[in-house]
Amino acid sequence: MSMVIITINGKEFSAKTGEMVVDVARKNGIYIPTLCNMEGVIPQGSCRICTCLIDGRTMAACTTPVSHRMNVETNNAELEKIRTTIVELLFAEGNHYCPTCERSGNCDLQALAYRFNVLVSQFKQIFPTRNVDAKNPKILIDHNRCIQCKRCIRRMGGSGKPAWFSFKDRGHKVKVNIDHELTADFTDEMAQKAMDTCPVGAILKKEKGFDVPIGRRKYDTEPIGTEIEKEGAKL
């Protein structure tokens, strides 16, 4: 595999051809906020939170492969505003009540809101009517909290077909649809994997919760992205 040189925030890095900008940045201790992206899962670029200035154009860092002499700017006031607005859009679009959610403190959406200092969404809440699907013996799907990132669709059951999870409908009515027949014999491990795949509290493992008390969870102690930035500081 051939190597290329790219510039991120004024510094030069070498990267493998075909690698995505967001991964190259992460490896080099530069945090680009993401939500629909997950390491090791085929990227799809739907939340647009990782939007960066790439060669002067706004592009999703998770779906843009590096190329030789590419110039990436990962953050500035305008990009931060775009990211903040997207987080606000997601809060207004669904029904997110952090204090009662099992994922509070471990939730990527909530953590991004804290990182961007979102105290209240600039958008009026939509308050959509959505349901909770508890048919599966091991997991429950709370559509109120779903942000349609498709991580479960892409990661669970392999990337091929037949799919366990998929989208249904389109536009603002789009929702995750679980194949109850194929997932009927979910093991505890699969249920845990599904829950860990979800960046918010839309997929929860049944009969288990609040193992780690609120206040001592992942993002309770330090903002999202700190891990990556700490690594960067060592480099």
Added chain:
Amino acid sequence: MDNHKSQKSFVADGNHCSCDCSSLHTILAKYDNDSSRLMDILIAVQEKAGCIQEKAVKEIAKALNLSKVDVEQTLSFYHFFSDGAKADYAVYLNDSVVAEMMGREDIAKTFEEEVGVTFGKISEDGKIGLFNTSCIGMNDQEPAAIINQRVFTKLTPEKVRKIVIEMKNGKSIDDIVGSNVENNIKKQGPILTKDIEVGEGLKKAVEMKPETLIEEVRQSNLRGRGGAGFPTAMKWKFCREAAGDKHFVMCNADEGEPGTFKDRVILTERPEMVFEGMAIAGYAIGAEEGILYLRYEYKYMQSFLENVLQEMRSKKLLGENIFGKFNFDIRIQFGGGAYVCGEESALIESAEGKRGEPRDRPPFPVVKGYMQQPTSVNNVETLSAVVKIINKGAKWYRSLGTIDSTGTKLMSISGDCEKPGVYEMEWGFTVNDILQMVGAKDVQAVQIGGPSGNCVNPAQFNRKVAYEDLSTGGAIIIIGKERDLLKDVVLNFTNFFIEESCGSCVPCRAMTVQYRNRLEKILRGNGVAKDIEAMLEWEKVMKTNRCGLGHSAANPILTTIQNFRELYDAKLQKDTDYVSEFNLEAAVQESCKAAGRQPNLGGE
């Protein structure tokens, strides 16, 4: 506006789907149990049974080695598919801006009165269902509706009453009077003029080397006529040079941009030219297979187009060993009702039997397109122009239009004017030229390029229609002075984008709704100056969307803020920067009712 565009949310009311297992298996066998032909399978079942119920979904999934949710994700994406309720006659009445201008409201009311149900519902006997649909490509003959794949245009309340009686009597759709589509070619230019024999362009093309052919097209400066304006020769060159087991030509006939109907006219009047253009493209890029992706709204053309293809095969203009040089054949792929499929990568996804969600780029379709193979997607009009360019030469083509916009453009013109229809014009004419030509008086605004384009004001009517000034895929909607531009046009267009977003990118899915809500707040008289500032600011977020639909979904609002700011300003509350729309009385009503108490808002 009522957004019941799909039948999905309706209960079956005991109308059971009638696709029996044997006919389902015939359909599946016809498509070799191939999951990439899922669209064709769903269309066939829908047409056979009137809906695609759970039982059929399960059978299809089993045969194609898919899961139930795999089938459902495609099925639920397209608004002409129904997963539950079924009507013998499904009436899809266009609810686009021009339909409204031409009296859709009366037509809808008459349908509702005569059928006895409101839009979004099916009559109790299961005979007639009434549904809204986005622009059906009949803007020059609105109000219009599609009933069981037949198009009924220029509807009047009397016509509607007759149609409903005949539907109630169970008459076959082909025997119901009034199904008629006019072509309305009002100005014929060099592309539409029939001055060469079918096959002449192709014959000349195969006499050249593919590289020479591409060079000739490059010399002509032809750019894609779907709206984006990408140089055609460059697309072909990239595609030809891309490595793959096979190459494909796809003709984009999904024209979903409200106000566009010129591709329908080309396909009805000069279908041979389109297919010939596809064959030339096939020769140029090294493809043996072509796919015409046709929007479902034009399903009525199917047998006509199939006959044309058959005729061309018998003349050896398609099939094997064309002019002793190459093999090329074409199949027709229908969509299922989704505007976003006009975006080339979404079109490819759809043709592969999937949801019409645009792909991430790179890779571009010329490198990895249909079935992950190099694919050139070209518009109907682009491919037609190619035939004439090869026949008459690039130099001739360059003599038409302007330096940056060579050749001609087919314009679909509709709205408040005397002579709506298709006009073939040399690029470089002004908006005023159009208005004069079509007999438009007292014009308030002109929508150039459909909802995703630009709404221009009278001070801009001397601007040129060309890639270098007002670029367009050809839809021109003329809006008269008597119209309420923000409510009748901008709100309608914004609702259109909400409905047609694929739902993948957050800003497109969620921001379009917020734009609509903010516009409605202004229309209610509760807007403030900050609302306008916010809507302008949000544009930056819209520009992060993956595809062209997402980039332009706010254009109806953004271009009218730019060009008709006074209309917004007139509705804003002055001297305040916040208007609470909170109504305490309404908010407590429900809980008061539950508690059996009277609201006591005075606090006494």
